[in-house]
Amino acid sequence: xxxxxxxxxxxxxxxxxxxxxxxxxxxxxxxxxxxxxxxxxxxxxxxxxxxxxxxxxxxxxxxxxxxxxxxxxxxxxxxxxxxxxxxxxxxxxxxxxxxxxxxxxxxxxxxxxxxxxxxxxxxxxxxxxxxxxxxxxxxxxxxxxxxxxxxxxxxxxxxxxxxxxxxxxxxxxxxxxxxxxxxxxxxxxxxxxxxxxxxxxxxxxxxxxxxxxxxxxxxxxxxxxxxxxxxxxxxxxxxxxxxxxxxxxxxxxxxxxxxxxxxxxxxxxxxxxxxxxxxxxxxxxxxxxxxxxxxxxxxxxxxxxxx
Amino acid sequence: xxxxxxxxxxxxxxxxxxxxxxxxxxxxxxxxxxxxxxxxxxxxxxxxxxxxxxxxxxxxxxxxxxxxxxxxxxxxxxxxxxxxxxxxxxxxxxxxxxxxxxxxxxxxxxxxxxxxxxxxxxxxxxxxxxxxxxxxxxxxxxxxxxxxxxxxxxxxxxxxxxxxxxxxxxxxxxxxxxxxxxxxxxxxxxxxxxxxxxxxxxxxxxxxxxxxxxxxxxxxxxxxxxxxxxxxxxxxxxxxxxxxxxxxxxxxxxxxxxxxxxxxxxxxxxxxxxxxxxxxxxxxxxxxxxxxxxxxxxxxxxxxxxx
Numbered sequence: 130x131x132x133x134x135x136x137x138x139x140x141x142x143x144x145x146x147x148x149x150x151x152x153x154x155x156x157x158x159x160x161x162x163x164x165x166x167x168x169x170x171x172x173x174x175x176x177x178x179x180x181x182x183x184x185x186x187x188x189x190x191x192x193x194x195x196x197x198x199x200x201x202x203x204x205x206x207x208x209x210x211x212x213x214x215x216x217x218x219x220x221x222x223x224x225x226x227x228x229x230x231x232x233x234x235x236x237x238x239x240x241x242x243x244x245x246x247x248x249x250x251x252x253x254x255x256x257x258x259x260x261x262x263x264x265x266x267x268x269x270x271x272x273x274x275x276x277x278x279x280x281x282x283x284x285x286x287x288x289x290x291x292x293x294x295x296x297x298x299x300x301x302x303x304x305x306x307x308x309x310x311x312x313x314x315x316x317x318x319x320x321x322x323x324x325x326x327x328x329x330x331x332x333x334x335x336x337x338x339x340x341x342x343x344x345x346x347x348x349x350x351x352x353x354x355x356x357x358x359x360x361x362x363x364x365x366x367x368x369x370x371x372x373x374x375x376x377x378x379x380x381x382x383x384x385x386x387x388x389x390x391x392x393x394x395x396x397x398x399x400x401x402x403x404x405x406x407x408x409x410x411x412x413x414x415x416x417x418x419x420x421x422x423x424x425x426x427x428x429x430x431x432x433x434x435x436x
Numbered sequence: 437x438x439x440x441x442x443x444x445x446x447x448x449x450x451x452x453x454x455x456x457x458x459x460x461x462x463x464x465x466x467x468x469x470x471x472x473x474x475x476x477x478x479x480x481x482x483x484x485x486x487x488x489x490x491x492x493x494x495x496x497x498x499x500x501x502x503x504x505x506x507x508x509x510x511x512x513x514x515x516x517x518x519x520x521x522x523x524x525x526x527x528x529x530x531x532x533x534x535x536x537x538x539x540x541x542x543x544x545x546x547x548x549x550x551x552x553x554x555x556x557x558x559x560x561x562x563x564x565x566x567x568x569x570x571x572x573x574x575x576x577x578x579x580x581x582x583x584x585x586x587x588x589x590x591x592x593x594x595x596x597x598x599x600x601x602x603x604x605x606x607x608x609x610x611x612x613x614x615x616x617x618x619x620x621x622x623x624x625x626x627x628x629x630x631x632x633x634x635x636x637x638x639x640x641x642x643x644x645x646x647x648x649x650x651x652x653x654x655x656x657x658x659x660x661x662x663x664x665x666x667x668x669x670x671x672x673x674x675x676x677x678x679x680x681x682x683x684x685x686x687x688x689x690x691x692x693x694x695x696x697x698x699x700x701x702x703x704x705x706x707x708x709x710x711x712x713x714x715x716x717x718x719x720x721x722x723x724x725x726x727x728x729x730x731x732x733x734x735x736x737x738x739x740x741x742x743x
Contacts, residue, residue, distance in 0.1 A: 159591040163599040167591065214553060219545035238526035239602045242549060246521060247591035249553065253560045254586035257579055265572040272564055272579055279561035284466040284474065284554035292470040295546045 134426045138181065145180045148198050149205060152255055154247075166236045166244035167251075170209050173227045176434075179204035179326060182355070182427055183334035186348055189422035192338020196267070199259035200274050200333035203252040207282050208326060210248035213241055215291060221298075253279065274333045281329035290322025297387050310388045316357070323363075324356030331355075331424075347417035351410040351424060358406035359431045361399050364389040368396065403432050441733045445488060452487045455505050456512060459562055461554075473543045473551035474558075477516050480534045483741075486511035486633060489662070489734055490641035493655055496729030499645020503574070506566035507581050507640035510559040514589050515633060517555035520548055522598060528605075560586065581640045588636035597629025604694050617695045623664070630670075631663030638662075638731075654724035658717040658731060665713035666738050668706050671696040673741075675703065710739050 132140070153168055180201035187197035216223040216231040217238060224234050233241035256275045262268060280286060297310060297318075310318060331352035335345050368391045390399040407428050414420050439447070460475055487508035494504035523530040523538040524545060531541050540548035563582045569575060587593060604617060604625075617625060638659035642652050675698045697706040714735050721727050 154591045160596045160599045162603060163591050163596055214549055217549065219549060240599060242521055242524065242526060243595050243599050246556065247595040249556060250586050250590035250595060253582060254590055257583035257586060268576050268579055272575055275582060276561060276564035279557050279564060283557035283561055284461045284470050288550050288554040288557060289467045289470055292467045292547060292550050296469060
């Protein structure tokens with residue numbers, strides 16, 4: 130562990146930015162309107178948590194990082210698509226994100242929906258074409274990553290989580306899921322909406338890095354804890370209004386009557402819950418012999434950001 | 437060729453309906469709201485042109501049809517997602533489709549967007565997981581099909597085509613593509629918007645069926661002609677108001693000032709253009725030794741429907 134974590138993070142992010150920039154389609158093959166819209170959102174300056182976690186997982190299992198770069202990029206494309214669609218007027222109706230107007234404010238709803246569709250689809254095109262290989266072992270890994278990512282992003286994952294979230298805010302589209310969420314319901318929603326892609330990103334890196342099944346299970350368990358901690362901290366930051374400094378509308382979930390961890394447990398207990406997630410992840414990673422990897426540092430970064 | 441084409445079509449459609457029904461996610465793994473929304477649109481009774489073409493291509497190259505069933509279903513999931521998103525108020529704002537209210541009319545825009553996202557994602561999950569196999573040759577075919585489908589559906593394919601279409605109707609979101617489309621522009625738009633998935637469906641069937649590269653090229657060329665013929669006939673039917681009987685709003689494209697083949701060429705010439713597409717496809721299939729397959733019958737079905 131030569132580099133301090135900050136420098137490690139900076140180095141990985143630089144790799145990701147370069148690869149992301151190279152993967153986005155450009156005119157004339159792609160119409161300029163949708164190419165520009167996709168680029169606007171992808172380059173809006175996110176934390177790149179998912180791709181960093183993906184690369185760190187590949188490294189943790191002793192894999193070649195280059196093999197995981199496409200999966201890292203795909204995780205960010207899928208994350209960006211989900212933000213664009215979640216921000217739409219028909220969903221959360223958010224007008225600011227990462228300190229800039231949301232995409233639909235800039236290009237209109239139709240093109241924003243299409244840019245999201247394009248990013249989601251491009252993620253799978255990228256996973257299928259890169260890394261370019263005819264090695265049967267790598268081809269099989271790529272297929273497994275596509276299955277993992279699509280399942281995490283789809284109706285039993287992120288799409289399902291957002292549908293539950295949508296039902297909380299709009300009792301009209303009720304159905305069985307429209308009852309106010311209790312603690313279990315809140316956790317289940319976030320495990321789909323946020324947790325699924327965080328776990329899939331870590332899993333994809335480990336798969337591309339050639340991890341065995343037991344190690345995959347451990348990385349999955351640890352990243353599930355990271356995902357939960359991430360959401361708890363996000364809720365705390367939202368309540369504390371800290372997110373305003375990060376360019377998002379703060380206090381919005383609470384105002385919309387959406388359940389949050391601080392609302393259910395209070396800020397102090399919520400903070401302890403996030404710390405407990407980290408502790409469980411650490412035990413898992415220690416038992417798996419991965420305590421010396423960058424994974425725990427990423428977990429601590431998730432919990433300590435903006436504090 | 438034992439069966440008359442109508443019976444062949446009926447048999448293939450029955451297989452597709454069964455497989456589609458089995459592939460859609462169900463509660464409790466998937467929230468009921470989004471599961472019901474996805475099912476509403478998938479079971480709305482389309483022609484199943486793309487999946488039938490996919491299966492027929494697999495058969496035409498002597499492949500096992502069962503291997504192509506997942507790709508056939510995926511093509512219909514992607515097609516259905518595109519209809520749901522294209523129908524949204526922010527896009528074409530269509531309220532009727534296949535004789536029933538469009539999905540956003542029934543469940544609201546937010547859930548309709550999510551159901552589309554879910555279908556698109558589920559298509560790739562399905563392509564990755566089925567047919568279940570560890571045979572390296574089949575694994576490689578599956579990966580190639582995912583690449584083909586994602587490229588066809590993505591920003592340089594369907595998403596790009598819809599972005600161009602959107603720009604025609606809404607000069608506000610102008611960019612370079614907002615100039616009125618001439619004949620070349622119209623053809624380019626439809627080759628992305630409709631043609632790309634029709635070609636990918638035929639190509640996916642041929643790939644899963646084990647076709648060689650030369651045969652793949654021929655099937656691609658023939659299905660590109662089918663795709664163009666399909667769009668020309670669609671435009672003619674729209675102008676003639678025949679689509680009203682099929683449950684769509686008719687004369688809508690012309691009213692919206694969108695270019696159509698009859699508007700550019702007149703109905704008679706447009707009809708001859710569709711026949712020319714068929715003739716070119718037939719020559720290609722004959723040269724490839726595929727004239728005795730079901731593919732030409734599918735081409736004729738495309739051109740003669742509703743006449």
